[in-house]
Amino acid sequence: MTASMAWLVDPSVILPFLLAVSLIELTPGPNMGWLALVSMHQGRLAGLAAVAGITLGLAVWMVAAAFGLTSVLLVFPWLYQAVRWAGVLFLLWLAWEAWAGAGKATSGASHDPEKLRGLFLRGLTGNLLNPKAAVFYVALLPTFIRPDHGVPLIQALTLGGLHLGVSIIVHSLIVLGAATAGGVMMRRMQGLWAGRTMAIGIAGVAIWMAWATRG
Template sequence: MPHSAWPVDPGVILPFLIAVALIELTPGPNMGWLAMVSLTRGRMAGAAAVGGVTLGLAVWMLASAFGLTQVLLTWPWLYQTIRWAGVAFLFWLAWDAWKSPGAGDAVSEDAPRRDLGQAFVRGLAGNLLNPKAAVFYVALLPTFIRPDHAGALVQALTLGTLHLLVALMVHGLIVLGAAGAGARLLTDAKGPWLRAGSALGIVAVALWMAWETRG
């Protein structure tokens, strides 16, 4: 089959997968926050958070494919506004983790449905308030698009979907690993100590995000 019949150049698929896998495996705010949620709230809450993060990535991917995220490069003040809103959101999550009585409970896989919905929404909001996700698509996707294949939009959506699958797998492994560690290490943790540890962990993620997204 001639390459022109493929929506994307088959020759770019493996390099693209390697690139996005290395990016996702590089420690970052998403990884840190998902690990904290899974450590303190268990595997189900971590999985719900992964769902929110993945949906947030999908929104940024679609926005980039349709050219909407270019405004972040055109208007740096908008990038900075989203950036600091994301940092502020993480600080609020840290405060909420400290003051909420339920945040200090022992790790449980039988998390109430409300907690799972909360983890999903927070994962979604946290990722939508991370402008580096948009810049990632703006900077990376065009380098793998070839003119002799499908239209740029189709190629961007195809490659973006591959990235979402890689991110989902990496984040899922983080959740499984962190939840397993949490079950072993935090079984005897008391409420106030667990709340303090969770809050401090999220503060560290917030500072990490502020550093990672500086531009």
């Protein structure tokens, strides 16, 4: 066995893969917009709870893609569209929830475990209803897998794990930056207008997702 075969993946693909996924993660998208809004409105801890949910959703899609399960979305376009529109409707529901709850609670950082759990579940659900995450893994992972190097499944899971690490770093930086930059502004918009600003922003993210995932 050569030295390179001792690696879980071909060492020569690691840097190109990290560069590719970093560029993809740094490209503005619905996740980025939603995380920024949550962090600006409710603070860093809330944003990090949302990051945890998004990361778990990505992990589910990654494992499913590694086992070849997500290819069904490409075989049956109607299923892709069903997941896509379910995701858009979910975001619109979150926008309505924020609009209806505007003024009923103060904005700002919250350490309430129930609220943090809710943000985690919203991040998880939103990402599970984003079919682009599945297509991303189906399209990208095979180009970096070397069948003659090792077990393809192990390579896929290893590369997927590296992507999750990059995703966590990028999303966490977005949370920290948005919470810091938006803290003063959101504190000045207490109550009704803070909630309605959040609602309008989430509705914009829903429209953004509908456009970005149109296929």
